[in-house]
Amino acid sequence: MLKYIIPLVLFIIMAVFLGLGLTLNPSEIPSPFINKPAPNFSAPKLNAPQERLTPADLKGQVWLFNVWASWCVSCRSEHPVLNDLARLNAVTIIGLNYKDDPVDAKKWLDTLGNPYNISIMDQEGRIGIDYGVYGVPETFVIDKKGVIRYKQTGPVTVVDLQKTLIPLLDKLQAEPQ
Amino acid sequence: MKRLLFMLVLLSGSCYAVDSRQLSDPKQQESYETLTKELRCLVCQNQTIADSNAELASDLRRQVSEMLAQGKSKEEIVQFMTDRYGDFVLYKPAFKGKTLLLWIAPIAFLVIGLIAVLLVIRSKKAKEKLTSDAGALQRDTEKQKKIRSLLNNGEIS
Numbered sequence: 001m002l003k004y005i006i007p008l009v010l011f012i013i014m015a016v017f018l019g020l021g022l023t024l025n026p027s028e029i030p031s032p033f034i035n036k037p038a039p040n041f042s043a044p045k046l047n048a049p050q051e052r053l054t055p056a057d058l059k060g061q062v063w064l065f066n067v068w069a070s071w072c073v074s075c076r077s078e079h080p081v082l083n084d085l086a087r088l089n090a091v092t093i094i095g096l097n098y099k100d101d102p103v104d105a106k107k108w109l110d111t112l113g114n115p116y117n118i119s120i121m122d123q124e125g126r127i128g129i130d131y132g133v134y135g136v137p138e139t140f141v142i143d144k145k146g147v148i149r150y151k152q153t154g155p156v157t158v159v160d161l162q163k164t165l166i167p168l169l170d171k172l173q174a175e176p177q
Numbered sequence: 178m179k180r181l182l183f184m185l186v187l188l189s190g191s192c193y194a195v196d197s198r199q200l201s202d203p204k205q206q207e208s209y210e211t212l213t214k215e216l217r218c219l220v221c222q223n224q225t226i227a228d229s230n231a232e233l234a235s236d237l238r239r240q241v242s243e244m245l246a247q248g249k250s251k252e253e254i255v256q257f258m259t260d261r262y263g264d265f266v267l268y269k270p271a272f273k274g275k276t277l278l279l280w281i282a283p284i285a286f287l288v289i290g291l292i293a294v295l296l297v298i299r300s301k302k303a304k305e306k307l308t309s310d311a312g313a314l315q316r317d318t319e320k321q322k323k324i325r326s327l328l329n330n331g332e333i334s
Contacts, residue, residue: 029219032263099232125236132261134219134233 031132031151038065038142039130043120046097046105053094053120055146062172063092064165065140066116066156067128069100070108072136078155079112085161086115091141091169095119098128098136141165143172197227198242205245212241212251216258217266225268 033039042054066082068075086093095116097105102121109119122128131140134153141150150168152160197213200206213227218234226234226241237258244254258266270276 029265030263032260125232129236129240129261132263134262 028153029134031148031153033132033140033148033151036148038140038146038148039127041120041122041127041130043096043122043127046095046102046109046119046121049102049121053118055142058092058094058142059146060144060177061092062144062169063094063142064169065094065096065131065142067096067098067131067133067136067138068119069098069136070104071100072098074155075137076112078137078157079115081156081158081161082115083113084158085156085165088166090166090173092117096127096131096133097121098133099123099125141168141172144175144177198238200242200245208251209242209245212245212254213238215255215268216241217268219262219266 038055040055042052045051045053064085068078082093085091093116095118097119099122102123105119105121109116120127125133131138137155139152139156140148143149149172150164152164156165198209200209210227214225216226216237218224218226218229218231218237220231220233221229224231224234226237228234240257241254244257249257255267259271264270264276270279272280
């Protein structure tokens with residue numbers, strides 16, 4: 001009897017583990033940034049390269065840091081969602097234009113709409129490295145104290161917006177400065 | 178022959194596609210080579226940044242060479258990378274609580290396998306002994322029967 005039970009139990013254990021493996025997304029890597037201060041940068045603005053933006057300028061505000069590029073295909077599917085979010089005026093949206101040509105980037109915003117309060121340029125991808133960016137688009141939520149509270153890798157969908165981002169933003173906006 | 182040539186062409190492509198960086202100090206160059214072979218490219222997850230053509234890998238190679246040129250130690254660079262990308266960026270993850278299973282599991286499986294093999298061998302041997310004993314017993318009873326019948330025959334003759 002044991003002869004049949006042991007392989008059966010082993011099979012069930014393996015099936016459970018493999019089954020769990022199927023539901024995981026291997027490209028999703030846990031971010032070491034959650035609850036850490038947003039890394040510093042000082043980057044030129046896309047629309048006014050002589051001006052620079054640093055995270056210190058945004059202290060006291062909840063802000064969304066969205067990494068995007070005109071060459072990024074999934075950013076195109078994400079873009080209308082960000083436009084919707086911008087219309088809600090729920091949060092300051094900062095764009096990190098990652099390894100992009102500023103001319104292409106501006107053209108993209110002109111044709112598809114500009115959800116960003118400010119976009120900054122990271123042509124060499126250095127800010128990207130400091131934020132551990134490995135797949136565009138990525139979105140960080142940073143609270144009033146300048147601490148990263150949430151990160152999403154991959155395009156933000158309407159469902160993400162309704163289920164995760166908007167409730168989180170509401171909560172963070174209610175926090176004291 | 179043709180196939181071999183084809184394979185060589187394929188291999189040569191993958192060897193030279195990556196823009197490796199040269200550092201002036203040979204010691205730093207050595208660190209550069211070991212480090213880029215220990216760091217994972219996060220876009221194409223089964224390649225090191227030394228192997229990968231992805232843009233991110235190229236940026237990370239630039240980062241490593243710059244930090245070495247600044248005189249940063251290997252440990253500092255590994256720390257820099259794990260601070261940003263987590264343990265996942267390391268092909269050889271650190272030995273700690275979270276990665277314990279990763280390190281122990283292969284050894285544990287080997288031990289479990291060896292124990293299983295030993296148990297199977299042992300139970301097989303026990304079975305063999307049992308059947309041979311039973312056989313011997315049977316042979317004994319047959320012999321006794323034969324003796325008895327011989328003795329009986331002897332009585333008649």
